[in-house]
Amino acid sequence: MTTKTKKLDKSFKPLFWSYDFNKLDSEKDKKRIIINTVNYGNWKHWQWLSNSYGQKELKQEIKNTPASEFRFPALKLIRLLLGIKKMKYASRSDYIQAKKNI
Incomplete structure (x- = not known):
């Protein structure tokens, strides 16, 4: 677990095109x-994740994300790299329905 907030490098900016990058x-x-980062990042971005959050915390966050x-393709690779056997499941229709009810 990190104790200090790390600033994202400017190389991450294209991964967050729909967010205010400076406020992340x-x-x-x-x-x-x-x-x-898993979906759109490259190997350097993935290394930053591992170094910043640690593999244990990163693995837990990914396992708990639908x-x-x-x-x-990104999910397949990250599961292989982190040794994740089982993921939290949420069908797209459940996900869409949940968004409508918010």
């Missing part, structure tokens, strides 16, 4: 940072 906080926005949040 590595702790408060941890889940979004992990999801976007698989539908990730692009299939």
Whole structure:
């Protein structure tokens, strides 16, 4: 677990095109940072995740995130790299319905 908030490098900016990049906080926005980085990042971005959050915390966050949040090829690779056997399941229709009810 990190104790100090790390600033995202400017190389992350393209991964967060729909967010105010300057307002992202590595702790408060941890889940979004992990999801976007796994989905759209490159190897250097993934290394930053591992170094910043630690493999144990990163693995736990990914396991507790519905698989539908990730692009299939990225999910397949990150599961292999972190040794994740089982993911939290949420069908896309459940996810869409939940968003409508918010």
